[in-house]
Amino acid sequence: MNILAVIGSPKVDGNTYKTVCQIEKELYKKNEEIEFEYVQLSRTKLELCRGCYLCIEKGEDKCPLKDARESLERKMKQADAVIFASPVYTYNVSWIMKNFLDRFAYRCHRPEFHGKKAMVVITTGAVGLGFVANILSFMLGSMGFIICAKAGITFAPPHEKDEKKLQIETGKLIRKTEVFYKKIINPNPVKPSLVKLLTFRMQQKVFSKAPQNLADFNYWKEKGWLEKSENYYYKVQAGILNKLIVSIISGLIA
Ligand SMILES: Cc1cc2nc3c(=O)[nH]c(=O)nc-3n(C[C@H](O)[C@H](O)[C@H](O)COP(=O)(O)O)c2cc1C
Incomplete structure (x- = not known):
């Protein structure tokens, strides 16, 4: 099993990296054969999104920026699971993580x-x-990832350091890592939530009416997802009630 850790902090040896290292240690305790790879976005040649929209409209191969985007996408596809880590910078993810998300925005339309x-x-x-x-x-999630666990640690400045809080959060981090591990070793396809099923149906409707030269239309067609009989990105039991709710809501919105 290989796990990719995408670190979205400008500090390569900062709190965010150290927290993921702790997760790595916990995962090794469970399974020594796990292979871990770190991608430090701050050391990765990923240029700033110019907002030209070409990736969304015409396809990601038309992106004018020639950098590590493609190899990063390959790494994420090849990994069995991915850890995404970011510090809070001014009440949001870091700009590095945000640029990473913008550079992969087309994956919200084509959730590979x-x-x-x-x-x-x-x-x-x-x-x-x-x-x-x-x-x-x-x-x-809108790119297709199944978020198995969310965890976090507060690193207060020295004069505000609260050891008890840190201990509680570290305990939570360990428990969340266990949840993550249990979910990644479970071979069964994850059952989608009602929101996910609805999102699939709505995108299916939008892209089936899209101009045929649009990258999204072709992608969805090639995947076979424009067929009305398809109800999710992969074969999964959606449940009768969920199917009914999706059909009612999507019918009302159409
Ligand atoms: C530019 C900047 C903005 C920050 N903004 C916030 C913030 O809005 N709220 C907060 O609680 N901490 C904030 N912090 C503190 C960081 O979230 C915290 O120190 C984090 O663990 C840093 O991780 P790093 O060492 O990987 O960069 C900020 C730190 C920096 C450098």
């Missing part, structure tokens, strides 16, 4: 990572663990 298991890790000085973890999870 569907079913790929992931963990979100956030570090902060005081606030933001919850909502920054949620926004990052939401973004990654």
Whole structure:
């Protein structure tokens, strides 16, 4: 099993990296054969998104920026699971992580990572663990990642250091790592939530009406996802009630 850790902190040896190292240690305790690879976004040649929209409209191969995007995508596809880690910078993910998300924005339309298991890790000085973890999870979820666990640690400045809080959060980090591990070794396809099923149906509707030269249309067609009989990115039992709710809501919205 190989796990890729994408570190979105400008500090290569900062709190965020150290927190992921702790997760790595915990995972080794469970399985010594796990191979871990770190990608430090701050050391990766990933240029700033110019907002030209070419990746979304015409395809990612039309992106004018020639850098590590393609190799990063390959790494994420090849990994059995991915850890995404960012510090809280001004109540949000770091700019490095945000640029990473922007550079892969086309994956929200063409969710190639569907079913790929992931963990979100956030570090902060005081606030933001919850909502920054949620926004990052939401973004990654729309690219297809299944967020198996969200964890975070508060690294308060020395004069505000709260050992008890740090201990509690470290305990939580260990427990969340266990949850992550249990989920990544489970070979069964993850059952999608109602929101995920609905998102699939809505995108299916939008892309089936899209102009045929649009990258999204071709991608969805090639995958066979424009067929009405398809109800998710991969074969999974959706449940009768969920299917019914999706069909009612999507019918009302159409
Ligand atoms: C530019 C900058 C902005 C920050 N913004 C916040 C913030 O909004 N809220 C907060 O609680 N901590 C904030 N912090 C503290 C960091 O989230 C915290 O120290 C984090 O663990 C740093 O991780 P790193 O060492 O990997 O960079 C900020 C730190 C920096 C450098």
